[in-house]
Amino acid sequence: MIGHMITQNVLHRPVRTLITVIGVAVEVTLVILVVGLTTGLLTESAKRTEGVGADIMIQPPSASIWAAFSGAPMPISIAGRLRGLDYVQAVAPVLVQFNSVNGLDVVYGIEPSSFRAVSGGFVFHSGHDLENTDDILVDDVYAKGKRVKTGQTLHILGHDYKVAGIVEHGKGARLFVLMSGLQEMSGAIDKASIFFVKCDRSDHTPAATDEIRGLLPGYEIRPLKDFISLMTSSNLPGLSAFINVMISIAVAIGFLVIFLSMYTTIIERTREIGVLKSLGASKGYIVDIILSETALLCGFGTVFGVGLSFLMRWVFTSIFPSMTILILPKWIVFSALIAICGGLLGAAYPAWVASRKDPVEALAYE
């Protein structure tokens, strides 16, 4: 009976229902996309780092896992010492710079031969490898998003580079230049930000790690699989706080939408509440109706919001191919819970008001 009643109530005011559902959907979409975007960014970044093909990653002492924020304080001569170790097959020093001109991009300055030894080399879609300090390689995702072609000029890090080739994505950064040129531009002569180390066998990684720790005490030496597991929002300064703030905003939106919707509903249905009370409906019965209707609206809003999230993901990734948005089942469930709990909280006061209406006054309400 209550199910039928609330369904009819919801259908009776289709515009109000639609607006309420959209409000909740926006809340759900916001949560899913914000988390999806940040998780996608982290996961995609981790995948690309993994794609370099190294077994161990070396950074300077106390370096952030976010290499772009770490500068270039390590002498490049470390590479030679690393190559002399047992279990080490190849070492690729990389200089990392963060470009904020014409977008936000991480640029790897590499030695083509050593990078090839670790990563197995680039897969070229067009063009050729780096030959001089004005050459730049871009990955196919960057090229598609920015409509870049081989031979085109790109203004990166305040310097004009010529696109020498377009390569398959997944090898660390999206942009690659010669390390020597980048060192000169950034004043980091003979310096590197990261050393990627490939072991002769992957099961020698722990032993190689120990060796390197002995050689370079105090340095951040991480097997790459450990590094990948560190790529979470809690390890990026401020990201967890950002996610929490966005979720709080989303909850506030849902709360307010539902509060306003149900408050206007109970005012509109004052006489009906009086009728229910005259029939002997208890306060709990009336609260049950209001909260059940709220749960139904939040349910519709959640379903719509999840659908909208997938649609928005398709839209964003079509416009920005380099963007990765991961829609995780766990966060679909969590956003549904947030929507429903926020909605029930928003409806609590209107439900309380409704349950306490004087039946005589309610019956006389025009």
Next chain:
Amino acid sequence: MEPILKTENLWKVYRTGKVEVPALRGVDVEVLPGEFVSIMGPSGCGKSTLLHVIGGLAQATRGRVLLDGNDLTTMSDSARTLLRRHKVGFVFQRFNLLPTLDAYHNIALAQHIHGNGFDPHRFEVVANLLGLSQRLHHKPSELSGGEQQRVAIARAIISEPKIVLADEPTGNLDTKSSEAVLSLLRQLNKELGQTIVMITHNPDAATYGNRVLHMRDGMVVNGSTVH
């Protein structure tokens, strides 16, 4: 025979700021089981207030209201709600059907609130008695005034209340529909023994009951038996 309804020196005083308005001033009323009592009086004499207090919708200021042996004046709001659910059926001048539900669900709602579940046999009996079988799947906006009031009466009696309180049940109806509704109430009283208290300002409507009480200025001034 014990009265099904009894009021003793019943007062209801409304306070608006410092102003006190006594709507009921020492009302003494008794209604026996199976009676059909009409309460007449001019506008503002306290008829509706009396109905609300004896039905447990409003709390008396002082005095006693005994409904089927239960003293409403000592009960909490929750207790009065419970009593109203099981022992009182209301019929209103403006029908007060839920507009989003069809006739069927408006009547079934009362059974649902009553808590004993849906009784299809009782439902069928009431629907047939009130001539609603062909109109059950229409919403109030699709029913005439007379039909709506019949749905309201069905809703009021579906759970077999001890007493039906009708507040100007023909106030919004034309003459023909009014006669039909009043005849139905009389039929419920005579054939089913349903106790009814009806508020009306219409002397003709009052004759459908078997006793008439007159009110003025918050008091019952006289009563008479309808022959």
